[in-house]
Amino acid sequence: MVSLPAAAWNAAGHRISAMVAWQTLDGETRAAIAEVLRQHPDFESWQAHANGADPDLTAFVEASTWPDDIRRDRRFYTAGVDEPTATEPGFPDMERHLHWHYLDRPLNPGARVWPSPGIIDRQLAALARIVGDPQEKISARAYALPWLIHLVGDAHQPLHTASRYALNGQSDNGGNQTTIINPFAAHPSMTLHRYWDDLPGPPWLRGSRLESAVDTLTSLYPRPASAGTPEQWIDESWRIARQHAYPLDGSAVPTISERFHESALAIARSRVTLAGYRLADILQHLFRAAEPQRKRP
Ligand SMILES: [Zn+2]
Numbered sequence: 001m002v003s004l005p006a007a008a009w010n011a012a013g014h015r016i017s018a019m020v021a022w023q024t025l026d027g028e029t030r031a032a033i034a035e036v037l038r039q040h041p042d043f044e045s046w047q048a049h050a051n052g053a054d055p056d057l058t059a060f061v062e063a064s065t066w067p068d069d070i071r072r073d074r075r076f077y078t079a080g081v082d083e084p085t086a087t088e089p090g091f092p093d094m095e096r097h098l099h100w101h102y103l104d105r106p107l108n109p110g111a112r113v114w115p116s117p118g119i120i121d122r123q124l125a126a127l128a129r130i131v132g133d134p135q136e137k138i139s140a141r142a143y144a145l146p147w148l149i150h151l152v153g154d155a156h157q158p159l160h161t162a163s164r165y166a167l168n169g170q171s172d173n174g175g176n177q178t179t180i181i182n183p184f185a186a187h188p189s190m191t192l193h194r195y196w197d198d199l200p201g202p203p204w205l206r207g208s209r210l211e212s213a214v215d216t217l218t219s220l221y222p223r224p225a226s227a228g229t230p231e232q233w234i235d236e237s238w239r240i241a242r243q244h245a246y247p248l249d250g251s252a253v254p255t256i257s258e259r260f261h262e263s264a265l266a267i268a269r270s271r272v273t274l275a276g277y278r279l280a281d282i283l284q285h286l287f288r289a290a291e292p293q294r295k296r297p
Helices: 011-024 027-037 043-049 055-063 066-072 120-131 138-155 192-197 207-220 230-245 258-294
Strands: 179-181 189-191
Touching (some): 027 138, 043 055, 066 138, 120 138, 179 192, 192 258
């Protein structure tokens, strides 16, 4: 079986993007988002992480990792691996949809490649359509919204849009099949994909520590003038992957140099911040479009 890419950005990266977005959103859009997220079947369980914080902010931040959290959730199943599980109220289906998280665009254009099942580009468009459509059932919008929040983050992780292909046409699954030595970690041997996932911060980052990390990042990286389109974000990620994602020291298992590490850290930090601003822009747009009709009698 082809092994699948692991989670993009660990939870820290997704929570940073969500917090940047929440701080960027206007109050009206926040309220409209909260109204939808309160209909999500897992809204109450997200509150276990509130620690006295605003329940709507908590839901938004926890929703950002929900598509990764269900990888370990036995209510859900992996198609082609597990038996389908019973559909629970509020969910359209219980599939984990691992192929929604990425795209395997070859880093060596023109290479003979095996077709990849990754469809993050198509899902970003499909989920945005559902979230922004007031005619959709509220349960469908509540299911699509955490996915949209999450996939905007994934689209900014360079190794979720690109793969290196061997001469036989086999992909390294976004660096999941490429091993590196990272001397800056406690356990230096890891996949290149994991190395990039962990750059934004530790997976337990929440609460006041998350807020101060976000304050630092938003002062370092200001909001761009325009959000661009998902195609552009994916294209940027692919270019970054091609130029900066792979350490090349001529050995089969390259070692991360200090210079490479500094450059990778700066890229990861700017990408998670940018993802947050863009998430705010896309949500503002979608909920503004949905609003006038929603209020019709
Ligand atoms: Zn993901």
